[in-house]
Amino acid sequence: MAQLHALIVGVSAYPHLPGGDGRPAGRHYGMRQLSASAASAKAIHDWLVDAGPRLSVPLGSVRTLLSPSPIEVERDPSLANARPAARDNLIAAALEWRDACAEDPDNIALFYFAGHGVERTRSDAVLLASDFGAVGGNPLLNAVDVNNLFGGMAPTASRPHMARTQLWLIDSCRVFPKEFDNFEALRATEVFEVNLPDLDRRSAPIYFGSLPGGSAYAVAGEQTLFSQALLESLNCSGGQKLEGRNKWVVTAGSLQAGMVAAVDRLNAIHGTEQRILGGGQVEYPDPVIVELANVPEVDVSLELVPTAGGIALSFHDSSGNQVLKGNPLHPNPYRDRWKAGSYRLQATPPLTSVDPEFPVRPPRFDWKAEIR
Amino acid sequence: MLSFRVPGRVDLPVEVFDSELRLVGRALSSDGLRVDPGTYFVESRLPDGSRLRRAVDAGDEEMQIVDLQERPKGLRAGTGVTRREFQPGPEIFGKALEKSRSYRARMARSRSTATLVTYRLGWVGGWQATSARKVRIGTGRVDVGDADAVGLRRRDGTTLVVPAPGKSASLMHFRIGEDRDGVIRLEAGLAHDAADALLQYLSVDLLDDARLMADSRAMAAEMLLSRKVEDPLAAAAGALALLRMNQLDRLHDWTANLANWFEWLPDGAAIWAEHLGRVGRHEEAAGLLKALPRRGLPVLSFSLVLAVNRLRTYAARWPEDRLLDRALAQLTRFALATDFSIPITTFLGDDPDSPEPAWLSESPGADLDGPEAVDERREPTFEMRM
Numbered sequence: 062m063a064q065l066h067a068l069i070v071g072v073s074a075y076p077h078l079p080g081g082d083g084r085p086a087g088r089h090y091g092m093r094q095l096s097a098s099a100a101s102a103k104a105i106h107d108w109l110v111d112a113g114p115r116l117s118v119p120l121g122s123v124r125t126l127l128s129p130s131p132i133e134v135e136r137d138p139s140l141a142n143a144r145p146a147a148r149d150n151l152i153a154a155a156l157e158w159r160d161a162c163a164e165d166p167d168n169i170a171l172f173y174f175a176g177h178g179v180e181r182t183r184s185d186a187v188l189l190a191s192d193f194g195a196v197g198g199n200p201l202l203n204a205v206d207v208n209n210l211f212g213g214m215a216p217t218a219s220r221p222h223m224a225r226t227q228l229w230l231i232d233s234c235r236v237f238p239k240e241f242d243n244f245e246a247l248r249a250t251e252v253f254e255v256n257l258p259d260l261d262r263r264s265a266p267i268y269f270g271s272l273p274g275g276s277a278y279a280v281a282g283e284q285t286l287f288s289q290a291l292l293e294s295l296n297c298s299g300g301q302k303l304e305g306r307n308k309w310v311v312t313a314g315s316l317q318a319g320m321v322a323a324v325d326r327l328n329a330i331h332g333t334e335q336r337i338l339g340g341g342q343v344e345y346p347d348p349v350i351v352e353l354a355n356v357p358e359v360d361v362s363l364e365l366v367p368t369a370g371g372i373a374l375s376f377h378d379s380s381g382n383q384v385l386k387g388n389p390l391h392p393n394p395y396r397d398r399w400k401a402g403s404y405r406l407q408a409t410p411p412l413t414s415v416d417p418e419f420p421v422r423p424p425r426f427d428w429k430a431e432i433r
Numbered sequence: 434m435l436s437f438r439v440p441g442r443v444d445l446p447v448e449v450f451d452s453e454l455r456l457v458g459r460a461l462s463s464d465g466l467r468v469d470p471g472t473y474f475v476e477s478r479l480p481d482g483s484r485l486r487r488a489v490d491a492g493d494e495e496m497q498i499v500d501l502q503e504r505p506k507g508l509r510a511g512t513g514v515t516r517r518e519f520q521p522g523p524e525i526f527g528k529a530l531e532k533s534r535s536y537r538a539r540m541a542r543s544r545s546t547a548t549l550v551t552y553r554l555g556w557v558g559g560w561q562a563t564s565a566r567k568v569r570i571g572t573g574r575v576d577v578g579d580a581d582a583v584g585l586r587r588r589d590g591t592t593l594v595v596p597a598p599g600k601s602a603s604l605m606h607f608r609i610g611e612d613r614d615g616v617i618r619l620e621a622g623l624a625h626d627a628a629d630a631l632l633q634y635l636s637v638d639l640l641d642d643a644r645l646m647a648d649s650r651a652m653a654a655e656m657l658l659s660r661k662v663e664d665p666l667a668a669a670a671g672a673l674a675l676l677r678m679n680q681l682d683r684l685h686d687w688t689a690n691l692a693n694w695f696e697w698l699p700d701g702a703a704i705w706a707e708h709l710g711r712v713g714r715h716e717e718a719a720g721l722l723k724a725l726p727r728r729g730l731p732v733l734s735f736s737l738v739l740a741v742n743r744l745r746t747y748a749a750r751w752p753e754d755r756l757l758d759r760a761l762a763q764l765t766r767f768a769l770a771t772d773f774s775i776p777i778t779t780f781l782g783d784d785p786d787s788p789e790p791a792w793l794s795e796s797p798g799a800d801l802d803g804p805e806a807v808d809e810r811r812e813p814t815f816e817m818r819m
Binding site for chain 2: 180185206208209212248251255257258259260261262263264301302303304305306307314317318321336338339340342343344345347379401402403416417418419420422427
C-alpha cells in the first residue's frame with residue numbers, strides 16, 4: 062500500500078561556527094548560529110503527523126533530525142530529544158528513508174531541510190550538517206548536496222519501485238561566501254551512490270526558500286518564513302478544487318502558488334524579501350498531497366481608486382450575508398481574510414456593465430477598481 | 434462554447450471555474466472551452482501575478498465570447514496588485530497590465546544612465562568590446578547589432594552580461610530597466626512573443642499555464658520536425674518547458690535536430706543532453722556536455738541549470754573523466770554568478786569571460802525579532818514507522 066515517507070532535518074545549532082559550544086572551525090566562512098531551523102522542522106513534522114487521513118496516501122514514516130538552538134530548546138524542551146543533524150546521522154537516516162520510499166512507486170517521498178546552505182544553481186545547493194567545520198581539509202566534508210540526494214532518489218534497476226512523487230523543500234540561505242576559494246572544485250559528501258536511471262519519470266518539484274545569492278528569513282527562535290509559508294499553503298492558500306471534484310485539495314503545483322502568496326504576505330508584515338523558487342520536474346496531472354480540513358480562507362485585498370462619493374457599495378457572500386460595505390472603503394486598500402467562495406458586489410445606484418460576481422479563491426484575491 | 438478575447442498579441446492560458454469554484458477546464462484563449470449552461474468565472478493568470486477575470490452566464494448559444502480585455506463602463510475592475518518583481522516584456526500582454534503602464538512611465542521619467550557594451554568573440558578566442566555607449570533607462574529597446582554578448586556597465590562598477598552566441602542577438606530584444614530598488618538592470622527577452630511568455634510562466638513556476646503555452650500554435654510552429662524552424666531559441670524554450678514537465682514523449686528526436694542544425698546555439702546541446710539523460714542514454718549525454726563549454730554559454734538560464742546539474746552527476750559517476758570535471762568547473766563559474774530568477778542567462782562579470790559571483794558581505798540567516806510565542810507542544814516522537 063502506498064505511503065508517505067518523510068525525512069526532515071532542522072539545523073539551528075552549528076557547534077563549530079562562531080557562538081557554538083564546540084571547537085571553533087578553522088574557517089567559518091562568515092556563517093553563524095541560527096535560531097529557528099529546528100523549530101521549523103519540528104513544525105513540519107507535527108503537521109505531517111496531524112494531517113493523518115487527509116494526506117493523499119497514509120503517513121508511513123517520519124525521520125526527523127534536529128540540532129536546536131538554546132532559545133528553541135527553552136521554548137520547547139522536547140527538541141533536545143531528537144537525533145542531532147550531524148552528517149553521519151543524516152546519511153543513515155537518508156539511506157533508511159530511501160529504502161522506505163523505494164518499496165512502492167505510488168509512495169510519496171518528502172524531504173525538508175532547514176539550515177545553512179550554499180548556492181549553486183536554481184535547483185542545486187549544498188546543505189550544511191550540524192557538524193560543519195568539525196574537521197579541517199575539505200570544507201564540504203560535513204555537507205551534502207541536493208543534486209546528489211535528488212539523483213540518488215531516481216528509479217534505477219536496483220530500485221525500480223522508487224516513489225514517483227517526491228517533494229523537495231529546501232529552506233536555507235543560498236548566499237555564496239567569498240571565502241570558499243575554488244568552490245567549484247569542492248565536493249560535498251555523497252549521501253547516495255550515483256546509479257544512473259534508465260528512465261526518470263518522477264514528478265519531483267524542488268522548492269527553494271531563496272534565490273541564489275539570497276537570504277532566507279526567520280522569526281528568531283520561532284519559525285522560518287519559508288516554513289510558515291509552507292504550512293500556510295498546506296493548510297489554506299494552496300487549496301484548489303480539481304476538475305470535477307468538490308473537495309479542496311493541495312497539489313504539488315498549487316503548493317508553490319500558495320507558498321508564494323503566503324510569503325508575499327509575510328514579507329509585507331516583516332519588510333523582508335523572502336522568495337520561493339521552484340526547480341526539478343513535475344509531471345502532469347499534478348499529484349495531490351493533502352485534502353484541506355475546511356473551506357480555505359483567502360487573503361483579500363480590495364482597493365477603490367480613486368474614491369468617489371455618491372455610490373453605496375456592499376459585498377455579499379453566496380448566502381447573501383453582507384461582509385463589507387462602504388465607499389470609500391476603510392481602510393483603502395481593505396485587507397481581510399474571507400472564506401473561499403463566490404461573492405457579489407451590490408451598488409446603489411446600480412452600476413451598469415459591471416461584473417457583480419467574483420470568485421474569491423486561493424491563493425489570494427486582489428481587486429482594484431476605479432469608480433466613474 | 435466559450436471563446437475568449439484577451440489583450441495583447443499572445444495566446445494566453447485561461448481557466449474556467451463554476452460557481453462552486455470547481456475547475457471546469459483549462460484552455461488557450463484561442464481554443465475556447467465547451468461548458469454546460471450556468472454561471473462561470475473565467476480567469477487568466479499573467480506571470481506577474483495579476484489576473485484577468487470575468488464572470489459569465491453561459492447559455493445554449495453555439496458560441497459565447499468572454500471578453501477579458503474590455504472594461505465595464507461604470508466600474509473598472511483592475512487586475513490585481515504587485516508581485517515582488519516584474520519581469521521584462523510586459524507589452525506582449527497588452528494594456529491589461531496596469532503595472533506595465535506605471536512601470537513604463539516611471540522608466541520614462543528616470544534620468545539614470547548606464548553604459549551598454551557589445552562584444553564579439555575573436556577568431557582566435559578572447560572577447561573584444563566592439564562598442565560602448567551611454568544609454569538612459571526607459572528609452573525602450575536598444576539595438577545591439579550582431580553582438581556575441583551584451584554587457585551593461587553600471588555606475589557602481591558592476592557589469593551585467595548576457596551571452597548572445599551566433600544569431601541569438603537577432604532573436605532577442607534588450608532594454609534597460611530598473612527594479613523597484615532603483616537598481617539598473619539589463620532586461621533581455623525573446624523576440625518570439627509566445628516563447629517569451631512561456632519562459633516567463635516557467636520562471637515563476639506557473640507550470641499549468643506553461644503547459645498550455647507550450648501547446649499553443651505559435652509554439653508548435655517552432656517545434657515541428659522541419660528545417661524551416663526560424664527561431665531555434667523559441668524552440669529551445671518549448672523544449673525546456675517539456676523537460677520541466679517531463680513530457681519526454683513529445684520531444685521525439687527533434688532535440689537532436691536542435692543541437693545538430695543550430696550548432697551556434699549552446700542550449701541545443703544542453704537540452705539534448707538532458708533529454709538523453711532522462712531516458713538513460715547517459716554516455717551520449719556526457720559526451721555532449723563535455724563539449725558544451727566549447728559551444729559557449731547557454732542563452733537560457735534553464736539550459737544552464739540542466740547542464741550544470743547533470744554534469745555534476747556525471748562527474749561524480751565517472752570521477753576519472755577529467756573532461757567532465759573541467760566542463761563542470763567551467764560552467765559552474767558562470768552559474769555562481771547567474772541570476773536564475775531571470776529566464777535569459779544574465780550574470781555579473783567584468784566581461785563575458787569573467788563571471789563574478791555575488792559576494793557575501795554579511796552572515797546569512799538574518800533573523801527577525803518576533804513576538805514571544807506561547808508554544809504548547811505535544812511530546813513528539815521523532816521517528817515514526819507506521
